[in-house]
Amino acid sequence: MLMKIPKLYFLIIPILFLFVSSVTSTTYAATEDLPFLKNQNGVTQNTQNFDAFIDNATEEVNSTAPMVNTIVTTLLSIMFLVGVIKMGYALVTKTGMVLKGSTGVLIGIPIFVLTLRLFFILSFTTNKQGVTLLVIDGMNLLVRVGLFVSIGMVLIGLLMRLFHKFLNHPEYARWSKRLYIGAAWLCLLTSVMPIVIRSI
Known part of the structure; x- marks a missing residue:
């Protein structure tokens, strides 16, 4: 008989735990709005959360965009100036490989900048x-x-x-x-x- 009592306790304790957790979760759920129900404006709770997330992400992007723009344009300007210096060196020393690389940099950077600007303009305005x-x-x-x-x-x-x-x-x-x-x-x-x- 003494061996059967602990087994009974092991059965009763999980059942009580499940009962208490289900009661508390239902009372909590009764006080909260269901996420799939529409509020007075006709917008679901998930939509409001998603809209808030999008607004926050947009604000963060807008706040960091000038800094990123400055850094990227500065790096591209540095690369362009290095290409100009390399072209001057190649013209003086008659080095074909350096001239070819500097010409590629001088042609590629303006095309890259123009393509990047056009991409952002078209992606945000069309x-x-x-x-x-x-x-x-x-x-x-x-x-x-x-x-x-x-x-x-x-x-x-x-x-x-x-x-x-x-x-x-x-x-x-x-x-x-x-x-x-x-x-x-x-x-x-x-x-x-x-x-x-x-x-x-």
Whole structure:
């Protein structure tokens, strides 16, 4: 009999613990608003918490953005100045590898800065309709650029043909022929392929 009493206690204690915890949790839940119920404004509790989180994150980003902008632009300016110094060194010493690296830095940094600025401007100021229009306008711009480049290739080909007539040099004839073929292919691809790809 003495051995059965502790076993009974081991059964009663977890049952009491579960009962007390369930009672306290239900009374606590009764005093709190349920998160999925709407309040008087028609907004759920989870939505309010998420909106508060987004507002706090936006304020933090806005507060740190000037410092990050200053640091990034300063580092890029330092890299650009180092590229200028390296280019001067390469021009004086006639070092091809240094000249190539400095030229890449001097070309790459302005392109990177412009791309970064355009990315942030477009990402914060455009909506879905604006993105669609931007992509379509970009495609139309590339089509028109291709057509104008093909016209320029034809004009240069005519000039090469004129040089061939005056100088009777076979290279000018070959160049003009290549330019005609390239212009025809470029005009065909830029005018037909966007329509074909969009209709697939």
